[in-house]
Amino acid sequence: MIETYRPIDQNGEPVHAHGGQIIAHEGWYYWIGEDRRGRNKVSCYRSKNLECWEFRNHILTLDSPQKQHPLLPTADLRLEVEGRKAGIGEGCNIERPKVLYNRKTGKFVMWMHWELPDDYKEARCAVAVCDTIDGDYTYLGSFNPIGHMSRDCTVFQDDDGTAYFISSARENLDTHIYRLSEDYLTIDKLERVLWPGQQREAATVFKRHGVYFMLTSGCTGWAPNQGSYAWSRSMIDGWSMRYPFGDETTYQSQSTWVLPVYHPESGETEYLYIGDRWGGKDGYFESGYVRVPIVFDSDTEIHI
């Protein structure tokens, strides 16, 4: 059994950054994720060593500044929802937030899953933007990408700066890979529909030695299930079939991110699998994390 990772911040509070990501920026690791304490929000912590976490800011809250999305005049700007209360937290439900740094515009762009408080029927994505990674993001609204349903989601930035938004579409039956616009603020096009009808969630993508890997979970709500991975030499074409990843519950976790960690002593890069170990609907605040290095059996075969 892999131990639950339950870090605390500098104030002794548990780190709430669920369904999140850890990214390196200017010598720090930033951990961004869902925080449902009180009113729903997105939290940001940072660390030098991936062990001591400093809470930085609630980077998106129900009170965040709002501005209509430049290319999506119909995007819905609601973050606060009158008369409907989420089972946990209040306001609309923001899940799986992920941030990308755009080298051309110098902006940090957050993509996330947006729902009304008490169901998953809207199936929208939402976007927010900021000048600094841990500053106050401006909310640009929510929408259905090119009209599609969009639930669990992630982002991936390629070496040449091309960025993708990946989400579960069509009632979670299909996995969509969208290319983002150059400024990362909107969707450019739907590049690929992966594994139609196979019901995947919790996608996360990383790249090693020119090979892209996509981890996903099955769809069993908060309960963990067998994860899988697929690989490809292009983000768009040639994805392999899915192979099992982890045991029948992915060691009681659901994928959310893979973090490359460079070790200067050995010159090696370790790829850290980060999963949520959810406490479930009633035990949500007991949710912890799983962090474990991925083992590469070959350039295209992995396990934990």
Ligand code: GAL
């Ligand atoms: C999971 C999903 C989570 C959350 C949960 C709600 O399958 O990955 O992000 O939406 O369902 O039941």
